[in-house]
Amino acid sequence: MARYGAMFGPDITFLGVDRCDLDDPASLAGADVVIVGAPFDGGTTHRPGTRFGPQAIRQACYLPHDGSRPSLALRVDGLRDLRVLDAGDVEMYSGDIETSLTAIETAVHTIAASGAIPVVLGGDHTVALPDATGVARHHGFGRVSMIHFDAHADTGDIEFGHLHGHGQPMRRLIESGAIRGDRFLQVGLRGYWPEPETLSWMAEQRMRSYEMTEIVTRGLPACLTEAFAIATDDCDGVYLSIDIDVADPGHAPGTGTPEPGGLSGRDLLDSVRRICYELPVVGLEVVEVSPPYDHADITAALGNRVVLEALSAIARRRADAAGGPPWDPAQPLLAGR
Numbered sequence: 001m002a003r004y005g006a007m008f009g010p011d012i013t014f015l016g017v018d019r020c021d022l023d024d025p026a027s028l029a030g031a032d033v034v035i036v037g038a039p040f041d042g043g044t045t046h047r048p049g050t051r052f053g054p055q056a057i058r059q060a061c062y063l064p065h066d067g068s069r070p071s072l073a074l075r076v077d078g079l080r081d082l083r084v085l086d087a088g089d090v091e092m093y094s095g096d097i098e099t100s101l102t103a104i105e106t107a108v109h110t111i112a113a114s115g116a117i118p119v120v121l122g123g124d125h126t127v128a129l130p131d132a133t134g135v136a137r138h139h140g141f142g143r144v145s146m147i148h149f150d151a152h153a154d155t156g157d158i159e160f161g162h163l164h165g166h167g168q169p170m171r172r173l174i175e176s177g178a179i180r181g182d183r184f185l186q187v188g189l190r191g192y193w194p195e196p197e198t199l200s201w202m203a204e205q206r207m208r209s210y211e212m213t214e215i216v217t218r219g220l221p222a223c224l225t226e227a228f229a230i231a232t233d234d235c236d237g238v239y240l241s242i243d244i245d246v247a248d249p250g251h252a253p254g255t256g257t258p259e260p261g262g263l264s265g266r267d268l269l270d271s272v273r274r275i276c277y278e279l280p281v282v283g284l285e286v287v288e289v290s291p292p293y294d295h296a297d298i299t300a301a302l303g304n305r306v307v308l309e310a311l312s313a314i315a316r317r318r319a320d321a322a323g324g325p326p327w328d329p330a331q332p333l334l335a336g337r
Helices: 050-059 097-113 125-139 169-176 196-204 212-218 220-231 265-278 295-321
Strands: 033-038 084-090 117-122 144-149 184-189 208-211 237-243 281-287
Touching (some): 033 295, 050 084, 050 295, 097 125, 117 295, 125 169, 144 169, 144 220, 169 184, 184 212, 208 212, 208 220, 237 265, 265 281, 265 295
Parallel strands (some): 033 084, 033 117, 184 208
């Protein structure tokens, strides 16, 4: 039996939502979303510290932690209009990658099988392998597409003599069949990795990667619209993976492998809102928040708001589907006279 709870911080939930126990199926009854922490940084290749990410993301808000957050833009309260629960952190095993990843996959699959959307707080990006696999085990291998925000492709093969690490999970997911290569969309890539050999492998898998130069030239909205059409073609759901280093280091300094020239915080939040409002998201993760390198909680705050933006958009999507007045992004909050 796995252990869930606080590992590297106080025993709190995400902004005060109710606790659940993944070992007690009854506690998941009626849940729309279950948040779970994956405090693993055993796959880090540069600056460690993401094991402290889940607790930092949970706490990074200046408002009362009362389980309520009405969205000014979307006119919903993602923490109240949805039943959002927090399962705590999955227990990690220092130095034992295989056991740790198995524990995460079991937790995520338990959440998905209960009918709830798993929201995973990382941890380094190694956890994308068990996270997306756990979701795919429920929805079917090859039936879930991936939209992946990152500065890096994370498609390396063997690094430091190991198959698992934060630079390799996307290759492992495609090799396993959990996610199809031709339904794998990457947004925000830039910098000086990967090398041509890895890019050739990615091309063979028919992956679609939007490097920052293309995004700047074509515009982020146009790139997302194209990606959405691919992601929803012959797939039943979308898994959203957000490495916080997709944002420029000026907006997210607290991360292990910062790469200049990324998205703004506003770009990232708008993208998450669109994805979770327009697409059938069946799971998501926010990874690579490393509090030891995060001055003034800038990165943790962005990670917190990414989660809130996703929850609010999911709530708005469901409200519209239930027959309420459709959301109009052009509608002013207060019209005045």
